[in-house]
Amino acid sequence: MRERTVGEKLAVELCGIPLKTPLIPASGTLAKEALGEVEGVYGAILPKTTTPLPRTGNPPPRVAETPAGMVNSIGLQNPGVEQFIKELDAFDLGLPIFVSVAGDTVEAFGALCERLSEDGRISAIELNLSCPNVECGGLTFCASPASVEEVVVACRVAVPGKPIFTKLTYEGVVENALAAEASGADALTVMNTIPALTIDAHRRAVLVRGGLSGPAIKPVALRAVYEVARAVSVPIIGSGGVMSGLDIAEFMLAGASAVQIGTASFVRDPEAILHEFVSYLDGVGLGAADLTGDLRGIRG
Amino acid sequence: MKFYGVQVEDRERVGNYIVLRYRWQGPIEPGQFVMARANGYPVTLDPFLARPFSFYDHDGEVASLLFEVRGRGTALLDHTSRMEVSAPLGQGFRIDAAAGPSALLGGGVGVAPLKVLSRRLGEVGIPHDVFLGFANAATAKVAREFPGAGVATMDGSVGTHGTVLDAVPDLHGYPAVYACGPNPMLAAVKREASERSLCQLSVEERMGCGNGSCNGCAVPVRNGGYVRSCIEGPVFSAEVLAW
Numbered sequence: 001m002r003e004r005t006v007g008e009k010l011a012v013e014l015c016g017i018p019l020k021t022p023l024i025p026a027s028g029t030l031a032k033e034a035l036g037e038v039e040g041v042y043g044a045i046l047p048k049t050t051t052p053l054p055r056t057g058n059p060p061p062r063v064a065e066t067p068a069g070m071v072n073s074i075g076l077q078n079p080g081v082e083q084f085i086k087e088l089d090a091f092d093l094g095l096p097i098f099v100s101v102a103g104d105t106v107e108a109f110g111a112l113c114e115r116l117s118e119d120g121r122i123s124a125i126e127l128n129l130s131c132p133n134v135e136c137g138g139l140t141f142c143a144s145p146a147s148v149e150e151v152v153v154a155c156r157v158a159v160p161g162k163p164i165f166t167k168l169t170y171e172g173v174v175e176n177a178l179a180a181e182a183s184g185a186d187a188l189t190v191m192n193t194i195p196a197l198t199i200d201a202h203r204r205a206v207l208v209r210g211g212l213s214g215p216a217i218k219p220v221a222l223r224a225v226y227e228v229a230r231a232v233s234v235p236i237i238g239s240g241g242v243m244s245g246l247d248i249a250e251f252m253l254a255g256a257s258a259v260q261i262g263t264a265s266f267v268r269d270p271e272a273i274l275h276e277f278v279s280y281l282d283g284v285g286l287g288a289a290d291l292t293g294d295l296r297g298i299r300g
Numbered sequence: 301m302k303f304y305g306v307q308v309e310d311r312e313r314v315g316n317y318i319v320l321r322y323r324w325q326g327p328i329e330p331g332q333f334v335m336a337r338a339n340g341y342p343v344t345l346d347p348f349l350a351r352p353f354s355f356y357d358h359d360g361e362v363a364s365l366l367f368e369v370r371g372r373g374t375a376l377l378d379h380t381s382r383m384e385v386s387a388p389l390g391q392g393f394r395i396d397a398a399a400g401p402s403a404l405l406g407g408g409v410g411v412a413p414l415k416v417l418s419r420r421l422g423e424v425g426i427p428h429d430v431f432l433g434f435a436n437a438a439t440a441k442v443a444r445e446f447p448g449a450g451v452a453t454m455d456g457s458v459g460t461h462g463t464v465l466d467a468v469p470d471l472h473g474y475p476a477v478y479a480c481g482p483n484p485m486l487a488a489v490k491r492e493a494s495e496r497s498l499c500q501l502s503v504e505e506r507m508g509c510g511n512g513s514c515n516g517c518a519v520p521v522r523n524g525g526y527v528r529s530c531i532e533g534p535v536f537s538a539e540v541l542a543w
Contacts, residue, residue, distance in 0.1 A: 028513075028514070028515070029509075029513050029514065030513050031511065031512035031513040031515075031531070032512075033511060033512040033513075033531055034301070034509075034511040034512055034513050037301065037302050037511070048515070054525075056524065056525040056526060057515065057518060057525075057526055058518075059518070059520070060505060060506065060516075060517075060518045060519075060520075060526075061506050062506070062515070062516045062517075062518055063506055063507070063508040063514060063516030063517075064506070065347055065348050065349045066348065067345060067346035067348065068345035068346060068348055069348060070348060070349060070508060072508065072514065072516060074514070074515045074516065074518075077515050077518070077525075077526065214348060215345060243341055243342070244341070244342070264341075265301065265509070265513065266301055266349065266508050266509035266510075266511075266513065266514060267301065267340065267341060267348065267349060267350065268301070268303075268340065268341050269301065269302045269303060271302075
């Protein structure tokens, strides 16, 4: 049999969209200024979450380092969807563009999706269901299956022609995944950051109250992907603490069809991560698309 | 973020500060910064992030950073023989040859970018005076690297007793002002400088990534909202800043 090329080994498909690699930047971790650094790495581009109106974001400090991770509280700073649409061409690398959206209400989610539904540059929409300042209260938007259903149904109606991904938080992830799938979500992004807090003991003050990301959360995210994969039949985009090529393989083996890289791109060159993944594929003699859910000797 | 492995050429202790030199070719603008750390993944996951440092010096072959050991990241930089650095980042000081005599003010380890800036101003023939403020004599030792600079210490052990502004006879008289140091010092410089002056401030803010992606290093601006220190800064025109 003919040896597959690197490109053939890396190619995957997500909701009918061919991706040159299974890697996608997690929303809010790849600025347009940094696009030049990641050529050839990602299979799709996913800019920072957009909201109906501009958001100034939270006052600093917004980031705090923790062992094997960081806590951020950016507050969805973004120029609003109208400006986002004007600037979207900057993200055109000839790759599919997935757009992350967040609203304060179900209606806002629906209106955002409607605004983006006819834009031919956008291949899919990711619903960010863990924004920090929203109708349901708390860090997590829609921790309950009922509210996930409401949002996904509203967006499904607004975007009949594009795949919808639903980005879920850790809490209640299986129930929420089932609700999203039943409501018409085409794929599930599992998972978002985990609520976390850092304190400056010297100043006796809260430093950052936000979401924990980085390798510290990887085992938690892996378990979430694994559990969700056993419960649903739609594809899963794994996310949470991916730092290396082996981590990508682990998420895909747990059941992911594609994998998001976020915080890792702040401390590593994503190209190096991709190279590690290629080495892994060469070692096991498989292509990326073969890995999804291909666990042997599954325990519990 | 792309990091480059570099060999640490040498280290020099200057009072409480450390000058760390490493081989780096390519252009560096005064006021630009670098993300640096002793070891990258997977050698260490704590500290997890790289640290931003202004360039202290560069001769075209060897670059140097000036820092004080304050936490685990800087403690490791004090001992490592190899480190990882990014390429020069951010917007540095803009030099306007028509602006005229310039005042350069540095506070603490924030004196770092003034060395390259002072040399650049000298090259283009702009007369300038350097003023440096420190907490005490141990940190003020680095002032010897700035011949002719006016010096102030908060404890009065070296030079003028007080802040760097107390060492400046007439800040209002300078048509151009460049400053780097803690943000409260920069706010004071902004208040004291002439409104007609070209006043540029290099701000300090916590950074996550250094390449604009994380939006962590938010700097409040006058018309509302925030900009990123790592991309739009770290040097800003004083009138742009909210404080």
